[in-house]
Amino acid sequence: MAKPSRAAVTGLLAGPASLAVAGMLVNGCNLLMNLIVARSLDSDAYGAVSVQVSIFLILSVAGNALLIGVVHHETSGTGESRREQWYWIRRLRGACGLGIAVATLAALVLSRPVAALMSYPHPVAIAEATIGAALWTLLCVERGLIQARGAYQRLAVNFVVEGFVRIGLVILFVVAGMGVNGAGLGIVIGVLVGSEHGRWAVNRTPRLPRLSASTVAGQDPPADASLAAARELTAARELSVARELSVAQESGRVSASAGQGQPAEVAVPLLLEDGLPPATGPIPVPIPAPRPSARQSVIADTTVALGALVPLALLQNMDVVIVGWLGSAGVGGYAAISTACKVPVFIGLAVANFLLPEAARRRKEGRPAGGTLAIALVFVVTPGLLLAAIGLVGAHWLIGLVFGAHLTDASGALWVLALSMTLLAVTLMFTTYLLGAGVRRVVAVLAVATVATAGALVSAGGGAMPTAVAALVTELVTAVAVGLLVVQLHHTDRQEAAARQAADVRRQATDGGFPAAV
Structure with missing residues (x-):
């Protein structure tokens, strides 16, 4: 296999780098917002904003x-005409609008009983x-389409637009004396503006075309092309090389070159379900299973993702809620360090x-995606360890500078x-990678981890250090458990690659050492 060109490596880094820079920029402004809000409100009010x-x-x-x-469905390349490609998107946007209306009505009716319960x-x-x-769902539809189309720079701009509007309005409303309710209003307007900007970006971002023969065969993009230009040549290859039945060409002959990574019109897996090489004579073309509708596809993928992301959201945020629920007098101080550690x-x-669409696309194309995971881990582990080092020697100074001496x-x-939140970020990367690869077992692992973490946090009693230690231990166990699923996935991939190679050797030996006729 040819080594990746310098331009290809540079392009591969450009996607996560732009998103990481946008994330750090927005997060820096978020810290500035917390500084201003913390100094404008008393400790209890700031803790209430953090809970909100x-x-x-x-x-x-x-x-x-x-x-x-949305990313999974869009990267599958369904819909040939422009009308077909946009039909399901318009329907999904309409469904999101209806959901927003229902959620708004439910929020107005149930907010007081829920507040009393909490x-x-x-x-x-x-x-x-x-x-x-609820408005966030509409923003996520637009961001999912931008991701799937490889426009990471536009996605980074959307992060900045939404973040700056939301943060600026929160600061403005709080300073104007609107308090906790003003902060919530800023969130609502910021998300709405971000979704409209995302819709604008989607309308100007075309879907990626299908792979050319050379790209399917694993050749590098042109040396003088950036990643954005190279992706204009890419699209999802539809069949899994290891698990599907062999596909015959129109002549009924098997394409030997596809299994060897050479250019061919049809990529042909070389191993049948029973472990034997395909026949050398004409074989019937299997009838493909009916494709699920856009609605069925999106609902199925969303359901699995929801099962994984709900535990991740709880792992990220329930420590502040639990400390406040236990009635700890130090909820404001804990909210300050929790915000910094995010x-x-x-x-x-x-x-x-970046990781989700790249992992999904590369696996559909039969290419390894471990490199994208490694790059993503570097971008999240480095700032986490740096923050832990600063906290070890200058935590009091840092919190006092950013949030005020009273926190x-x-x-x-x-x-x-x-360290706990760094491990959570690692778990997030592992989970995103597994979801892109279609591994569903991660849902059960995260569900068990969330229950265990909630129990540990409640047992900590609301104290800052006991809560942080409980979070660190549980996040370490969770990261290791999810990481083992990634290792198992790669081990399975290597076994399947070895099986394909062995089948290729047997097939060539059966044909007298020469590739089968095309």
């Missing part, structure tokens, strides 16, 4: 799951968080927008919680 944001992030997981379903004194803020999460997670959420009570636990 946590509720919004937990509820917005439905949109993130929908995003994964002992939360701001029912309007709960309604705002719910409406913002840096690697927020960067991971940005980089995941430094929990600063001693900053480095522990930073």
